[in-house]
Amino acid sequence: MDKKKFSCHKISEGVAEAEAIISKDDIMFYLIEPETGKIIEPAHDIEGKSMAKKTLIFPSGKGSSVVQADGLYQLNQRGNAPKAMIIQYPETVLVSSAIIMEIPMVDKVDPEFYEVVKDGDLVRVDADNGIVEILN
Amino acid sequence: MILTQEQQDMLDGKYGEGTAFAMKIQVAIGESFDAKRMVPITRAHVALSNQEADLWFAEKLLKAGAKCRIAPTVNPGFCLSFFKNKSMVSKEDADLMQRTHNAYKGLGAVLSYNCTPYIDTNVPNYGEVIAFSESSATPYVNSVWGARSNREGANSALCAAITGYVPEYGLLFDENRKGNILVEVKADMKTPYDYHLLGMLGKKIGNGIPVFTGLPKHISKESLRNLGAQLNTSGAYGMFHIVGFTPEAPTIDAAFGGVKPDRKVVITNDDLTEILDEISLKGNRNIDFAMFGCPHFTLEEVKYIAEKIKGKKLKKEMWILTSSHVKEMAVRMGFDDIILESGGFIVPDTCPDQPCWSHLKGKVGITESPKCAYYPQRRGIHFVIRDLETCINAALTGEVK
Numbered sequence: 001m002d003k004k005k006f007s008c009h010k011i012s013e014g015v016a017e018a019e020a021i022i023s024k025d026d027i028m029f030y031l032i033e034p035e036t037g038k039i040i041e042p043a044h045d046i047e048g049k050s051m052a053k054k055t056l057i058f059p060s061g062k063g064s065s066v067v068q069a070d071g072l073y074q075l076n077q078r079g080n081a082p083k084a085m086i087i088q089y090p091e092t093v094l095v096s097s098a099i100i101m102e103i104p105m106v107d108k109v110d111p112e113f114y115e116v117v118k119d120g121d122l123v124r125v126d127a128d129n130g131i132v133e134i135l136n
Numbered sequence: 137m138i139l140t141q142e143q144q145d146m147l148d149g150k151y152g153e154g155t156a157f158a159m160k161i162q163v164a165i166g167e168s169f170d171a172k173r174m175v176p177i178t179r180a181h182v183a184l185s186n187q188e189a190d191l192w193f194a195e196k197l198l199k200a201g202a203k204c205r206i207a208p209t210v211n212p213g214f215c216l217s218f219f220k221n222k223s224m225v226s227k228e229d230a231d232l233m234q235r236t237h238n239a240y241k242g243l244g245a246v247l248s249y250n251c252t253p254y255i256d257t258n259v260p261n262y263g264e265v266i267a268f269s270e271s272s273a274t275p276y277v278n279s280v281w282g283a284r285s286n287r288e289g290a291n292s293a294l295c296a297a298i299t300g301y302v303p304e305y306g307l308l309f310d311e312n313r314k315g316n317i318l319v320e321v322k323a324d325m326k327t328p329y330d331y332h333l334l335g336m337l338g339k340k341i342g343n344g345i346p347v348f349t350g351l352p353k354h355i356s357k358e359s360l361r362n363l364g365a366q367l368n369t370s371g372a373y374g375m376f377h378i379v380g381f382t383p384e385a386p387t388i389d390a391a392f393g394g395v396k397p398d399r400k401v402v403i404t405n406d407d408l409t410e411i412l413d414e415i416s417l418k419g420n421r422n423i424d425f426a427m428f429g430c431p432h433f434t435l436e437e438v439k440y441i442a443e444k445i446k447g448k449k450l451k452k453e454m455w456i457l458t459s460s461h462v463k464e465m466a467v468r469m470g471f472d473d474i475i476l477e478s479g480g481f482i483v484p485d486t487c488p489d490q491p492c493w494s495h496l497k498g499k500v501g502i503t504e505s506p507k508c509a510y511y512p513q514r515r516g517i518h519f520v521i522r523d524l525e526t527c528i529n530a531a532l533t534g535e536v537k
Contacts, residue, residue: 073189
């Protein structure tokens with residue numbers, strides 16, 4: 001199968017490769033179980049699914065100005081943080097949390113990416129060079 | 137991003153390692169938003185949380201020699217003396233709060249431990265460029281006071297307090313402060329509680345800057361506080377406009393900058409009822425306790441409760457969270473005695489999402505604030521959400537209809 005490459009914009013530096021998980025809803029990392037990476041927020045688009053060690057694709061962050069950093073920190077301590085994050089609407093709380101926790105994050109991905117990417121695809125995020133790639 | 141000589145020197149470590157680390161993070165944030173430069177701030181508020189990540193970051197900066205140039209006010213953890221006296225915290229949890237206290241003291245913060253600085257202790261002027269974190273604070277300072285802050289995280293606000301600068305992007309520019317979503321409110325907005333529910337409609341309102349119409353002529357500080365707090369519980373909002381009320385929205389045209397809104401949303405009483413169903417435990421049950429003050433209650437709210445329960449006995453625990461000066465005023469004005477005699481407590485300097493509430497694990501509380509119900513879910517504490525009047529009655533009778 002053809003490799004697919006898409007341009008993007010760096011938010012937090014780094015390179016990572018992992019299985020994709022897509023959320024239609026914004027994410028608040030505090031209501032994710034640190035031990036499993038499972039979303040425990042009721043009625044969330046990916047409630048009950050785990051984002052541990054994955055490329056997490058979602059619109060934006062939400063929630064108070066401290067819980068994103070703590071949620072990511074707790075996940076990170078147990079090796080269950082996402083490997084990379086692809087977002088559409090950057091907001092400072094989420095952006096600063098990703099930078100401090102050193103998790104690669106990008107936005108402004110070529111719209112075509114969203115037409116083809118599916119849950120479970122192997123997605124490589126190279127924030128430093130501004131490239132998102134579907135590898136499977 | 138182009139830095140001034142002083143900012144470059146900060147980045148290069150001439151002002152110490154801690155300042156260099158803070159500046160490095162801010163430059164990364166600035167670059168991610170394509171900021172061209174850094175601009176000075178005159179105020180900051182840091183959403184201290186006394187959580188592990190918060191302490192880790194504050195101690196890391198302190199060890200590296202950082203000191204705040206702009207002393208920020210800070211959010212609450214929990215009040216050590218209050219909870220130690222009642223033997224409600226483990227030694228481990230008390231040590232965590234003590235370390236957080238020491239770290240922020242060392243960094244030179246104003247130890248205000250209050251999440252509503254925009255009402256009394258740290259009120260900005262119109263047009264002032266500031267760095268405010270805390271989800272209820274950022275929309276209030278932008279929307280109600282017309283100051284300029286991005287929706288800072290606790291960490292990015294602390295970095296800004298240390299360097300005295302913020303990257304210039306987003307809500308610091310006129311053109312990004314215009315509304316893009318028209319929100320026509322047809323629901324009856326009578327009490328501050330109604331604004332809690334309105335704020336919880338973030339999913340329906342959508343991403344952007346909402347412009348509210350149809351709200352009453354006078355809107356209390358409590359209502360405005362609740363609206364911002366809940367908009368940031370259900371979504372991520374840096375500011376809102378209320379036509380004919382907030383300073384940057386004298387007219388609907390001014391609010392939208394003369395441009396047509398991207399979206400139009402109508403909010404009815406049914407929307408408020410539906411969202412309440414979604415976020416609250418079902419009623420018709422016994423409750424174990426009542427909790428208010430997320431965000432911190434004002435003196436007027438404390439007075440309201442005191443008047444309602446004066447001379448009566450509460451069946452269930454009631455915890456009212458406030459700033460230390462509201463508590464002091466409540467003591468001075470006799471409200472604290474009234475509430476104590478009824479069996480309730482005014483708790484200063486404390487947040488609902490703290491380890492001091494471990495005795496509430498597995499219990500069912502009642503609160504008027506969706507934010508109060510939202511975060512402690514992770515601690516196994518769940519809530520019925522109702523208006524303040526119903527909550528007070530539930531604490532008196534032990535049950536909610």
